[in-house]
Amino acid sequence: MKIIKNAVAGTLESSDALVTVEPNAEGAGIEFDLDSVVINQFGNSIRATVMNTLERLDVRDVKISVVDKGALDCTLKARVEGALFRGADQNENLPWGGAIR
Secondary structure, eight states: OOOOSOEEEEOSSTTOEEEEEEEOOTTOOEEEEEEETTHHHHHHHHHHHHHHHHHHTTOOSEEEEEEESSOOHHHHHHHHHHHHHHHTTOOSSOOTTTTOO
């Protein structure tokens, strides 16, 4: 999946996450920034969830920022997927409901 525009998903409410994606130069890879209220306890897990989601959707060149306010893993995945689909300008035939492996 190629990110072609800036996009956002989520909120800054408690138990949610705000995910922002931007295109990155081809071949530049993934630039990841994390700000979390629980970074000391769950920072590695949050990073793994984001990276696994990027890998599953075959995203290679992206700047992604996550501001986490204690989101559950399923919420974090949904926010990352939502931001990526918006950033790729894919708004039809979305594989929701477990179709994304």
